[in-house]
Amino acid sequence: MIHSVKDLSPDQKLAIESLIGRPISEGEQVSVRTVPPTPEWLASIQRDSRNKGTDKLTTEEIDAEITAARREHGRRLGR
Numbered sequence: 570m571i572h573s574v575k576d577l578s579p580d581q582k583l584a585i586e587s588l589i590g591r592p593i594s595e596g597e598q599v600s601v602r603t604v605p606p607t608p609e610w611l612a613s614i615q616r617d618s619r620n621k622g623t624d625k626l627t628t629e630e631i632d633a634e635i636t637a638a639r640r641e642h643g644r645r646l647g648r
């Protein structure tokens with residue numbers, strides 16, 4: 570659901586500004602969405618990636634790693 574800032578109570582406006590870290594104007598609209606928590610197995614993979622620095626890889630670097638892994642896998646299978 571989308572709300573116009575002009576229709577929010579002062580407390581609601583203050584809470585939103587606190588959450589987003591900036592003032593909001595009367596002409597803006599606000600939408601709040603909740604998302605389920607990240608499954609622990611995925612959070613673990615994300616932490617591991619940050620710890621190894623692999624969370625900074627570009628798309629091109631990821632593609633190159635995948636290509637190299639597929640090539641190596643093919644060699645092991647005798648292809």
